[in-house]
Amino acid sequence: MGYAHVMRDEVDDLSEAWAHERPDLDLGPVEIFSRLSRLSRHLDLARRDAFSGSGIESWEFDVLAALRRAGDPYELSPGRLLRETLVTSGTMTNRVDRLASRGLVERLPDPADRRGVLVRLTPDGKATVDSAFEALLAAEREFLDGLSGDQQSQLTDLLRRLLVPFSS
Template sequence: MDVKRLYVDTTTTLIAMEDEVDRLVAAWRRERPDLDVEPLEVLSRVSRLARHLDRARRLAFSEHGLEPWEFDVLTALRRAGTPYQLSPGQLLTQTLVTSGTMTNRIDRLAKKDLVERLPDPSDRRGVLVRLTDEGRDRADQALAGLLDQERAILAELSRTQRGELAGLLRQLTAPFDNIPG
């Protein structure tokens, strides 16, 4: 890693690191000086970070015998609190998949004894999906593994920097999360 030191004054030292995005942006600026490539400086890094995070997530989940989609469904149920159950419609909302996909996922998780289907007492035609004890244990273990992986990814940032980054990312993602339908 190429590290350059910039001395701002006698009390503060800033470290500037060059990364692959810096090289990509410099190449585009050289090849297409007519374009403003500034968005690449942020969003290419977000994209690259997402790929690293995806690898870390898959590793954390595989150590507990789970696929990412299984983790998503199990943790949606786990976050619901006791008795760890939701309707398939509520699971759809939380995991952003189609009803056919959710039905398939529930079937597969039920075959692994990680969830069970129960009749919905408030709707004779409805069902509830409940986390089994094994499902809860696997979700809890995988979450702990995931958090270890994510802490390692964020290790270079101070608590203050992590808070600032979270706020900036929230500002970017909130409009997408609040789009109806």
């Protein structure tokens, strides 16, 4: 049966308050989307802690991880990187500048398109992102403690259903 009937989170308070003030509205979406956005906020903060041991920040990990999982030779264009990380082009220019000045990536001319460049992970960048990824996984695993394997699969499936419309 589980403990659903005794568990109470911050969104229960929030939606109860809304229900009191606006009993005329259907607050269904609040139950899901407020939890999603608050969870994401809490997890961002926890992620920052997890990365502090590896000496990088979350935005750095996002870029390095995209390059890392692209596989050898760990190269992607800035355009591809910004689509993977959902930021604007100005932001990505700035991120690559800072990562390059730290020696974690380097810019190369794209041999196939003279407008373009390629961003490549350096050996230093690869070691950094590998260590950060392991720390992140370890931290995240703790947050899944309260969920059985079945529940984790269910949650994955439900989140995928929500995400599909956004995945072009």
